[in-house]
Amino acid sequence: MNELIFFVNKVLISGTIIGCIYALGAIGVTLVFGILRFANFSHADMMTVGAYIAFIFASLMPGAGALIGLPTGFVVLPLAIICLAAFAIVVDRLFYRPLRERKVRPVMLLVASLGVTLMLHGLVRLFAGTSPRSFFQDEKKDVFRFDVPFELASRDIVISEPQVLLIITSIVCIFALHWFLTHTKLGKAMRAMSDNADLALVSGINTEKIVRATWIIAGSLAAVAGTLLSLDVVLKPDLSFNLLLPIFAAAIVGGIGRPYGAIAGGLLVGFSETLAIFNWSILLRPSAEFLPEWIDIPARMAFVPTEYKIIVPFVILIAVLIWRPTGIFKGQVL
């Protein structure tokens, strides 16, 4: 029974958490990919920047969280969202729009996004240093323990407050996005442009307005994901490349230009990662007494050692590219 609870803690909860982060990131990537037609390499660094913006706000107003009984980093999230959305638009104006206006091939925008990602990298390190920081320097991180009402289970199911907030916020974001995409003119136009950009232009849809909306959404979700991730673990400047690959994998698995696909893809990649690094021998151990003596269960039986976690999204990515480049939700073939 304890083994099962261990599984819940290590796989179900962790997988959901990391899956939500990937999903939020992948939505931004997939929207930008679908509408601006390039893989935005700077997205993970946008998440990092968002987290640092939240951190600055949190240290400017310590105790803001205590008033409502939530972590300060979470309370200042709306401010970080606004800042990062504005920041995303500024970056677009400075680095992407001039190229778009020159009608360059979309892959040039990809090169530009590499430049942007390096700049963000440098800025974060310059102003914040490389050492990790915690949102919970002066606050206590609440942890909820759920007693499992079985006799054999002595362990608790453990989930921390940031993790609960992360799951709730992700669900809220996803529903808000769904409503926006299906019930507002701008949202529908975004889907339309992602579907068929030429026809959108021919229909008189103001494409620059759509592009702006895309950056606002991508930036906002990046701020949410970055902040909540660093609330759950720590705030460090080198999230980027380790996060980028799973996010791209999630977006491609879900199908480019398909926000719902990105959510499914995010969860799929998140769970695959946690399942792959999970030590399966723990689950097998209770069966030891029923097995003949000559079979002994190795102490560690994981598909991938934790250090090699990055292999998992890569394998998923390659598998999808080979067998179904449009992703499970039939995205665009670009």
Added chain:
Amino acid sequence: MLIKASNIVAGYGGEPVLNGIDLSIDSGQIGVIVGPNGAGKSTALKSVFGLIQLTQGTVSLAGDDVTHVPPDQRVSLGISYVPQEMNIFPSLTVRENLEMGAFIRNDDFSSVIDNMYDLFPPLKQKATAVAGQLSGGQRQMVAIARALMIGPRLLLLDEPTVGLSPAFVYEIIERIKAIAARGVGVLIVEQNARRALEIADIGFVLAAGKNLYTDSGENLLNDPEVAKSFLGG
């Protein structure tokens, strides 16, 4: 004249595809562009909509020069264009496709949508269906209805009946006649010259980027020269 394109020279960089063509129709008229493959029919239509840069010539809409107006602004002036392929938003519902056609409208256009449902009854039943899953004929209806949502003065259709079953071809042609009867000028590019000229008020026969004949549809159909060269005898 509702639309008047004179002496247009245009292409895609390199050799021009159009070498000085003239097209003009009036409100309520159906103009048909026919000609052999590579004559520049689709290019002519695109140049009227402003999708390609003209190296020479002018386009005017109801007397106003629109030669340098970009395509998205021509939509606001009342020109709608239906491309030959990829002319719907496949993952949007039929109704959403129509709403996107009305993107530039800020008024309540639900009556216009009802109007489209009257014009193309199958779309009413399929209103909430995803457009990409409709049959070819129904997609073409969505495409045309989308273009009509702004209440255009001029409708440009690039091969609206290509690849459709005969029943749908009849259906679409009937609808085009109905649209013109409402006072909209319609300019069509057609592969099937004979059928198109039957409904044409004016026919433009193009070859190698030039006007070869311009006359009423009936006269062109009865012209033995045209019949021999372009209508298969």
Added chain:
Amino acid sequence: MNIDQYRREILLFSLVGLAIVAIVAFFGQAYTLRMLAEAACYAILALGLTLQWGYAGLFNAGGMGFVAIGGFITMVVAFPVNDAFWGSEGAKALGFFLIEVAVIVLAVVGLTQIHRIGIRGKLKAVCVMVGLAAAFLFFNNELAPVAKLIETESGFIGGLGLPVLLGWILGGLAAAFVAYWIGKACLGLRADYLAIATLGIAEIIKAILKNADWLTRGTLTVSPLPWPVPTPNDIGFVAARSAYLALTAIMVAVIFVLLQRAYRAPWGRMMRAIRDNEVSAAAMGKDINLRRLQIFVLGSGLIGFGGAALISFARIFDPSGFTPLKHTFLVWVMVLVGGAGNNLGAIFGAVAVYIIWLMGEPVALLLFESVRELGSLWFDWEAPADLMTRALQARVFFVGLTITLALRFVPRGLIPERLNKIS
């Protein structure tokens, strides 16, 4: 090609020459030779990348991975034999393990053929998946104790003690081999997918090299790597580095000449046709992907080869020292600034950018030192203790800025591709 362009090239190269003279004056011969030898290695990387990006429009964001492969293979091939390993239990265990792996591979290959005995469709797919998973689990769990045994007994397996140049060539071939499989999966798709996949494989290669202590000593690093020419210990810095520079410069020249010839040949024209107008080139049929694969494999091989030379020069194999910044994006800057699709531009970019990159270090330190001074003088600002490390990190910012500015203001580079129209 006109006089203006010639003048421009002469001017640019003279500027680089002047910079080199100035550096000799300020920093001395040994330092300058080191810089130039490294720049020559970078020139090979830049030639490989410009082949992929400039000629064929292929986006390789994984330079670091191919550099690391080149460096690793060279280390294995050329590092002296570790006798402690070959005589140990670990060697036997490793041999046994390799036999096991061979058996597993055969079993999996057999499993993919089970349609012959009537197991088809979904059932076959499930069988193969389960088989692969089991094989993978087995592989992992068998490798762990062997690796541990080798690490405790003899540190790591050591090298083979073969000539360094052989190591460079094998390193290039190994990089090409990896590129082949990546290319096979991604080249039918848009450039973006290749970029993502190469980025991923680079991180994976680094992770493996960093953690497989039994193979690479991981964070303990392996040094000193042998040189193909006499080392500074034998003949002093200036002479040794001159020899190394001469060797790498000859290689750059040979590669340059070969690439120029290929560029002018029908093969090069076809590549440009594919890059510039995929749609019309698609009329040539399936060939496109094969051509792209050739270019991608060749370019990655060059990057692996240049990487091997670069790592050998440093004399230390340190898996943590491979960074996307230094081994991927710096090369990108070289190609973009120099002029994509122009081999001369790539070489110019490599030398010029590398000089700026190295000089950026003292300049950044100076700048930040004065910022700290002024800050404390005027505003009582207490600078963070790690300001100087931050100053070096800040160079990333300028690499990124250069990329975006180059794209915007000199989209064709300082020495642009020569478009001699052949039509």
